[in-house]
Amino acid sequence: MTKNTTPTDGATRAIELTPEHPTERVAELAALAEDEGFDIAFASSHYFNRDPFVALSRMADATDELRLGPGVVNPYESHPVKLAAQTATIDEVSDGRAVFGVGAGDRSSLANLGIERDSPLRRVLETFKLAQDLWDGETVTHEGTFTARDASLNIEPPSEEIPTYVGAQGPHMLRMSAKHAEGVLINAAHPRDLEWAAGEIEQGLEEREAQSASERASEERSDSRDGEFESLAFASVSVAGDETEAREAARPPVAFIAGGAAEPVLERHDIDREAASAVSDALEQGNLHEAFGHVTPAMIDAFCIAGTTETIADRFEAALEYVDGIVVGSPLGPDLEDAVRRASEALDSVENRRSE
Numbered sequence: 001m002t003k004n005t006t007p008t009d010g011a012t013r014a015i016e017l018t019p020e021h022p023t024e025r026v027a028e029l030a031a032l033a034e035d036e037g038f039d040i041a042f043a044s045s046h047y048f049n050r051d052p053f054v055a056l057s058r059m060a061d062a063t064d065e066l067r068l069g070p071g072v073v074n075p076y077e078s079h080p081v082k083l084a085a086q087t088a089t090i091d092e093v094s095d096g097r098a099v100f101g102v103g104a105g106d107r108s109s110l111a112n113l114g115i116e117r118d119s120p121l122r123r124v125l126e127t128f129k130l131a132q133d134l135w136d137g138e139t140v141t142h143e144g145t146f147t148a149r150d151a152s153l154n155i156e157p158p159s160e161e162i163p164t165y166v167g168a169q170g171p172h173m174l175r176m177s178a179k180h181a182e183g184v185l186i187n188a189a190h191p192r193d194l195e196w197a198a199g200e201i202e203q204g205l206e207e208r209e210a211q212s213a214s215e216r217a218s219e220e221r222s223d224s225r226d227g228e229f230e231s232l233a234f235a236s237v238s239v240a241g242d243e244t245e246a247r248e249a250a251r252p253p254v255a256f257i258a259g260g261a262a263e264p265v266l267e268r269h270d271i272d273r274e275a276a277s278a279v280s281d282a283l284e285q286g287n288l289h290e291a292f293g294h295v296t297p298a299m300i301d302a303f304c305i306a307g308t309t310e311t312i313a314d315r316f317e318a319a320l321e322y323v324d325g326i327v328v329g330s331p332l333g334p335d336l337e338d339a340v341r342r343a344s345e346a347l348d349s350v351e352n353r354r355s356e
Contacts, residue, residue: 010351012325014040014232015332015340016071019050023058026050029336032060034066036344038200042071042101042185042327049114051084051100059136060094071234071327072167072185074105075127076115077201082142084351085243086132091157098159098216101185102128108260110232119145121172128164135162167234169260171200178204178229185327186256188317189305190237192268194322201231205256233319234327236304239312240334249334250304251292258295259283269302317353 002194015033017026030041041059043052052070059068060281068090073083083102091098104120113118123145128150133140139152166177169187177184178201186197209230236257238250260281275296282291300306316326326347333339 004233004254010354011323011347012040012230013038013344014042014135014325014327016042016044016234016327016329018046018053018061018330019052019056019334023050023055024154026055026298027058030066030068031062032337032340033318033344034063035040035240035267036340036343036349038066038157038328040099040327042068042099045070045073045328047077047109049106054091056090058094060097063094063097065097066096069099069101069165071101071326072103072105073101074103074110074184074209075146076105076110076117076125077340079146080127080130080146081134081153083127084134085153085155087131087162088135088153088155088157091159091162092155095157098157098160098162099183099227100128100131100164101167101186101251104221106256121176122174124166125176128166128181131162132164132315135159159302165230165232168197174200174254175204175207177201177210177322178231181229181231185234186213186230186323187234189233189237189319190269190271190302191318191322193265194233194319196268198231201229205229206226207208212237225253228299230325231323232322232325232327233323234331235319236331236332237312237328237343238304238306238331238333239339239346240310243307243311245334246308247297247300247306248302249331251295252288254299255279255283255288255295259291261303269298271302272296275299277307292314309346309349312343313349316346317350322348 017029033041043055045052056068063247087100104124107117110117130142134153135157142148151324164184165183165185166181167185168174168177174197188194236253238246240246258276278294279291303311330341
């Protein structure tokens with residue numbers, strides 16, 4: 001089990017707020033999340049929504065202690081140096097509350113922009129290593145999956161360290177995040193997937209420790225930052241007073257998850273391959289309504305924590321056997337404010353159970 005790096009007691013509570021809503025609404029939701037005891041708020045990044053960094057700036061103005069960051073940006077749509085500067089700006093305007101959520105991005109969304117997602121593991125790793133050097137005030141020249149020459153930032157982020165959380169689902173990205181980053185955002189909601197991911201993360205942590213020991217012995221500078229590592233389940237959540245309404249609201253995000261799910265994930269949950277292909281084909285053709293209609297109850301059970309407050313509390317408790325915290329992710333529920341409160345109540349319930 002990994003260790004919690006946040007100053008709060010118990011499991012880390014995080015939430016994903018999507019800038020599909022006006023930035024003022026997102027800022028209000030962030031303020032509510034802070035009042036409800038959440039530790040981190042991630043603003044999701046999709047080219048068809050509002051800019052996550054603009055939303056994060058508004059969220060910073062509306063909050064006092066909530067940690068804030070993109071969840072997650074990718075180093076294909078924007079150059080890694082630009083992402084480092086944007087994140088440093090959020091750290092500045094929030095008085096040192098930034099986190100950096102970075103991942104390889106959604107292959108189908110990048111394809112819509114004519115972008116090929118090549119060498120995703122190396123590109124993500126090189127991106128946050130470069131960002132760390134830039135945040136430390138270094139001038140950087142880099143030749144790898146991208147190029148940067150004599151790059152530096154005219155920003156001094158107030159944080160001593162902006163923690164990097166890597167969005168991950170596959171085995172290699174999970175292990176890499178554990179070896180090199182401060183945290184991981186596991187793209188999963190079901191205990192079966194989280195248990196499998198925990199095994200991959202443990203391998204990465206063992207490699208991290210072995211590397212650190214070797215570097216200490218040779219008095220070399222460590223390639224990974226000191227400190228503890230945190231694993232968070234970045235889980236699609238839909239909560240409401242009515243179970244059916246909550247599950248219906250889960251259809252859109254579940255469609256995108258199921259449509260892009262790898263074969264081993266489908267097999268792990270005994271999801272019919274033809275049903276998943278029907279969802280995927282409809283999404284590729286832009287037929288969203290049709291895609292959502294192809295979502296099966298089994299897909300919702302596998303890829304979303306959906307139901308009443310009591311139902312999701314049970315699912316949160318099961319997930320926390322394998323991770324250090326939960327990111328309450330999209331869609332949240334049919335009523336956003338109500339969903340934030342209900343998710344907080346569910347997490348309170350879990351904390352109470354675990355302290356008994």
